[in-house]
Amino acid sequence: MQKGTKYALLCAAVPFVTLAFALPFVNRVEPFILGLPFVLFWIILWVAMTPLALFAAYRCEKRFNLPEREDEE
Amino acid sequence: MNIALIIIFSVILLSSVLGICAGGRKKMNLEMWTVGGRRFGVVLIWLLNAGEIYTTFTFLGASGWAYMKGAPAFYILIYGTLAYTISFFILPVIWRLGKKYSLHTQPDYFIHRYGSRYLGVFVAIVGVVFIIPYLQLQLKGLGLIVTEASNKTIGFNTAILISFFLTSIFVFTSGIRGSAWVSVVKDIMMILAVGIVGFGVPYIYFGGIGNMFRALIAQHPNHLTFPGATANMDTLWVMSTVLLTGAGFYMWPTIFATAFSAKSAETIKRNAIIMPLYQLPILLVLMVGFTALLVIPGLKDGDFAFLSLVNKTYAPWFMGFVGAAGAVTAMVPASILVLFASTLIAKNVYQTGLNPRASEESVIRLSRFMVIVIMGAGMAFAIYFPNALVDLLLIGYNGVSQFCPGVVLGLFWRRIHAGAVFSGLVTGLALVFVLVFGKHDPFMGLNAGFVALAANFAVTILVSWLVPSAQNSAPRK
Numbered sequence: 111m112q113k114g115t116k117y118a119l120l121c122a123a124v125p126f127v128t129l130a131f132a133l134p135f136v137n138r139v140e141p142f143i144l145g146l147p148f149v150l151f152w153i154i155l156w157v158a159m160t161p162l163a164l165f166a167a168y169r170c171e172k173r174f175n176l177p178e179r180e181d182e183e
Numbered sequence: 184m185n186i187a188l189i190i191i192f193s194v195i196l197l198s199s200v201l202g203i204c205a206g207g208r209k210k211m212n213l214e215m216w217t218v219g220g221r222r223f224g225v226v227l228i229w230l231l232n233a234g235e236i237y238t239t240f241t242f243l244g245a246s247g248w249a250y251m252k253g254a255p256a257f258y259i260l261i262y263g264t265l266a267y268t269i270s271f272f273i274l275p276v277i278w279r280l281g282k283k284y285s286l287h288t289q290p291d292y293f294i295h296r297y298g299s300r301y302l303g304v305f306v307a308i309v310g311v312v313f314i315i316p317y318l319q320l321q322l323k324g325l326g327l328i329v330t331e332a333s334n335k336t337i338g339f340n341t342a343i344l345i346s347f348f349l350t351s352i353f354v355f356t357s358g359i360r361g362s363a364w365v366s367v368v369k370d371i372m373m374i375l376a377v378g379i380v381g382f383g384v385p386y387i388y389f390g391g392i393g394n395m396f397r398a399l400i401a402q403h404p405n406h407l408t409f410p411g412a413t414a415n416m417d418t419l420w421v422m423s424t425v426l427l428t429g430a431g432f433y434m435w436p437t438i439f440a441t442a443f444s445a446k447s448a449e450t451i452k453r454n455a456i457i458m459p460l461y462q463l464p465i466l467l468v469l470m471v472g473f474t475a476l477l478v479i480p481g482l483k484d485g486d487f488a489f490l491s492l493v494n495k496t497y498a499p500w501f502m503g504f505v506g507a508a509g510a511v512t513a514m515v516p517a518s519i520l521v522l523f524a525s526t527l528i529a530k531n532v533y534q535t536g537l538n539p540r541a542s543e544e545s546v547i548r549l550s551r552f553m554v555i556v557i558m559g560a561g562m563a564f565a566i567y568f569p570n571a572l573v574d575l576l577l578i579g580y581n582g583v584s585q586f587c588p589g590v591v592l593g594l595f596w597r598r599i600h601a602g603a604v605f606s607g608l609v610t611g612l613a614l615v616f617v618l619v620f621g622k623h624d625p626f627m628g629l630n631a632g633f634v635a636l637a638a639n640f641a642v643t644i645l646v647s648w649l650v651p652s653a654q655n656s657a658p659r660k
Contacts, residue, residue: 146393
C-alpha cells in the first residue's frame with residue numbers, strides 16, 4: 111500500500127470513530143450547545159467536519175502517492 | 184382546483200419540460216441513456232447523487248421517524264456521511280474499470296470481475312426486486328402529497344396517474360441526463376421548503392430551536408437519546424445500522440452506476456468530499472418532526488407529520504410550494520429507479536442471460552419498452568396493493584447491502600471468485616429474509632441486515648480460501 115493511501119485511510123477513520131464507535135459515550139442531552147442537545151450537536155459537528163477529513167485524505171494521496179494515470183479525454 | 188394544486192402541477196409540468204429539453208437533442212445510445220455518455224463533471228454528478236439521495240423518504244420519512252421514534256432517526260444524518268467516506272476509496276477504482284471495459288451497470292461489473300454470466304443475471308434480478316418497492320414508495324409519497332394538498336378533493340389514484348404519466352415521458356426521452364437536470368429544480372425547491380419550515384416552525388411555536396428541544400425533553404424526557412421512543416433501537420442498533428447502511432448505500436444499482444456517469448476518477452473524489460454537507464439539511468427535517476410531536480401529537484402515521492404541520496401553520500400557497508417540492512422529490516428518484524430497473528432487465532437479464540448476440544439498438548428499444556412496463560407495475564402496486572410491498576421495502580437496504588462483499592473484496596483481493604460471491608450473497612439474503620420475517624430484527628440489539636452482512640463476508644472469504652477458483656476468472660460460455 112502506498113504511503114499516501116495509508117494516511118488517507120487514517121483521515122477517513124475519523125468519521126467512523128466519531129459517528130459510529132463514539133456514540134455510546136455521547137448518548138446524552140446535556141449540555142445543550144447552539145440550542146441542540148449534546149448527542150445531536152456531536153453528530154452534526156462531525157458530519158460537518160467529514161469534508162475536512164476527506165479533503166485531508168485527498169491532499170495526502172496527492173502528496174505522497176505516485177501520480178495516477180488520469181484517463182480523462 | 185385550489186391554489187396549492189395549481190402550484191404543484193405547474194412545477195411538475197415545468198420539470199418535465201426541462202427534463203425533455205436536457206436530453207432531447209443528442210443521439211441516444213446505450214452509453215448516453217444510462218451513464219450520460221460518461222461526461223458528467225463535479226456539478227452534474229453532485230446533482231445526480233443528490234437527486235437520488237433526497238427522496239420522499241427524506242422529506243416525509245425522516246420527520247416521521249423523528250416524530251414516532253425520536254433519537255434513532257439520527258442515524259439518517261450519519262449513514263450517508265459514512266457512505267461518502269467509503270465511496271472516496273472504492274468509487275474511483277470502479278470508475279477506472281468501467282471506463283476501461285465499457286461497463287454501464289452493477290451486474291456488468293460482476294460479470295467483468297468474476298467472469299460469470301449467471302452471477303450477473305442473478306445480481307440484476309435481485310437488484311430489480313429491491314428497486315420496485317422503492318419505486319412504489321415514491322409513487323405512494325407523491326399520491327399522499329397531492330391528496331393532502333387538495334384537501335382530499337383529488338383521489339390518490341388520479342394523482343398518481345397524472346404525475347407519473349409525465350415522469351414516464353421524460354425518462355423515455357431524456358435518459359439519465361434529464362433526471363440530473365431536473366434535480367436542480369428539485370434541490371432548490373427542497374432546500375427552500377426544508378429551510379423555511381425547519382427553522383420556521385420551532386420559532387413560530389416555541390420562539391427558538393433550543394426552547395423547542397427543552398419543551399420536548401420536558402414532555403418526553405427520553406425522546407432525544409437512544410433508544411428514544413423505541414424499545415429496541417439502542418446505541419448498538421444505531422452503530423450497526425449506520426455501518427450496514429453506510430456500506431449498503433453505494434450498492435443500490437442506481438447509486439452504484441453514478442460511478443460510471445462521472446467524467447473522471449477525480450470528479451468522483453471531489454464529489455465524495457463535498458457530499459457530507461448535503462446531509463446537514465436533514466437536521467431541519469428532523470426538527471419539523473420534533474415540533475410536530477409537540478404541536479400535533481397523536482398522529483397514527485408519522486409520515487404525515489411534515490405535511491400536516493405545514494398545512495396547519497402556513498398559507499395554502501405555501502402548502503402548494505412544499506407539496507410541489509415533495510412531488511418533484513418523488514419524481515426524480517422515481518425516474519432514476521425506473522431507468523435503471525429497465526436497463527438491468529434489458530441489458531443484464533435479456534442480453535446477458537438470454538440473447539448475448541442482441542444488438543445495442545434492440546437493447547435500448549427493450550429498455551425503453553421496460554420503462555413503461557416497470558412504471559405500470561409500480562403504479563399497479565401503488566394503487567391496488569398499497570401494502571403488499573411494504574415487507575420487501577423493509578428488507579430493501581438489508582438486501583442490496585449484501586452485494587458489498589462481492590463489490591469491495593473483488594476490487595482489492597485477487598483470490599475471490601464467482602462461487603464464493605454467490606455463496607456469500609445467498610447466505611446473506613437468506614439470513615435477511617429469515618431474521619426480518621421471523622421478527623428477529625433487531626437481532627441481539629444489532630440490525631439484522633448487519634448480522635447477515637457479517638455472515639456474508641465470512642462465507643465469501645471462507646469459500647474463497649478453501650475452494651480454488653473453478654475457472655480462474657475466465658469468462659464462462
